[in-house]
Amino acid sequence: MHLLTVGWLTQLIIGVAYWMFPKYSKARPRGSERLGWATYALLNLGLALRAAGEPLMAAQPGANAGWLLAASAVLQMLAAWAFVANTWARVKSR
């Protein structure tokens, strides 16, 4: 379910927004490129940890699988705020 809504739908939106939203400035049309890559890395790492952690957790609930989920949670949350921060100023009237 979240591989679909986060991994596909939200990530597609993030990618297309990064590409097509109004330019941040002439010199830096897409805002911070580093923040863009950070969003991508955090989101996908976070999702991968969840994809691994959820079945592990179901198979044998315990501290190790639990920490995978906790780390996944933090990474995905950071990804969202990185995207919001980088996109906010690009959503503007001319």
Added chain:
Amino acid sequence: MPRFAVWTVRAALLHLGVGFTLGALILFHKGAPLDPALWRLLPLHVEMLLAGWMAQLAMGVAFWILPRFRGTERGNVRLAALAVVTLNVGVLGVGVGGLAGWDAAVLLGRVAELLAAGMFAAHAWPRVKPVSTSTQ
């Protein structure tokens, strides 16, 4: 991007940030227990991300980008604005109502979401047309 679309898309971005944060709290708790009450955030999480983020972003971008009338006009802007406000009321109704266990708020919130969808569709319907270079 027109101002109305700016505010709609920004509201959607806020729903994304907060919705992911709520999801992260629940997920963290699932892995490393914090407080069982965090599960009560689930309906707000779902509502903020499906309606507040995805549907609202679609509305903002559609308002911005669909073909216009006579060059610049975007049709019934009031109706679009009412749809966006009603959607946000609906998200809060369903989400907070779900959190607090107020069934009436959840029901009213759902009705508001449905109305919002209808109003936005009514706004966008005439704008979904072939782009023409003439004055129409």
